[in-house]
Amino acid sequence: MSGGGYGLGPKDPRRIGPYRVDGLLGQGGMGRVYLGRDPVGRPVAIKMIKDDLAANAEYLRRFREEAANARRIARQHTAQVLDFNIDGGSPYLVTEYVKGQTLRDRIRHGQPIVGSELDQLAFVLATALQAMHQVGLIHRDLKPENVILSSMGPRVIDFGVARVADSPHEPDRNSTFVGTLGYIAPEILDSRPATAKVDIFAWGATVAFAGTGRPTFGDGDYEQRRYRTLGQAPDLRGLEAPLRDVVERALHKSPTMRPSAADLVRVLNGGAVLGAGLDEPSAGHSGEPPAHTERELILEQEILRRMGM
Known part of the structure; x- marks a missing residue:
């Protein structure tokens, strides 16, 4: 758009x-x-x-x-x-209709986004995902091409309406958008159901791309990128702390170990309090429990500690 x-x-x-x-x-x-x-x-x-x-x-x-x-x-x-x-x-x-340059074009024709501008981008994208998840929608395809840097600030487009017929088995083979595979969560590549946590993984990969200027799981053919997404740690070199710690958590291979969009918004907005049951409603038949597990709470508190909160 x-x-x-x-x-x-x-x-x-x-x-x-x-x-x-x-x-x-x-x-x-x-x-x-x-x-x-x-x-x-x-x-x-x-x-x-x-x-x-x-x-x-x-x-x-x-x-x-x-x-x-x-x-x-x-x-x-x-x-x-x-x-x-x-x-x-x-x-x-x-x-x-949102007029502006896509995030991918911005990085392709310039330098990575840094400092407060990157923090703002991360916060706005998390806020957009939270709004979607609250009404029961999963974007399913958040990536730099679907972020418009408009005159009114970053806007998320092409969210997951009517994507129920998409195949989870070969999500990038017939795609006309370069780099999509690098934003797809491991559980989708393993043919497991999509929950709201696939958007969190895509958020992490998108923010990492914005802050480093390169695909988080590298380039290459379908099998190479699939292998890296499933089995290798993301390449976050050049991404500054404390945002790097939040992105790293968002890119966890296990969806249950990723924060929710509400958690991201809270942390990125400087919130210092997390509690059980504060996750947003599960989206799109996610099957996710509404409350955090004890292990999730411990890890989220560790993120806050690293961010000095």
């Missing part, structure tokens, strides 16, 4: 529902995203679902449910969901 639209092809629609289509912003596993205008001329991003997904009744049911929940997300740090429609054979989702 950044920059301007690309030219439309002969098969691209010129209108989607009441929205005029001005250009193509991108495409992925779910469908194509267009730059459009609402009836009063405001720019919007319109995600149109692929035909094969549109023909799946269960997919559409989940899409309706998740899109409705997504409209409840606080809009301060995300691209707000404005509208959705599953009738008429061409389901679509409309969000606020």
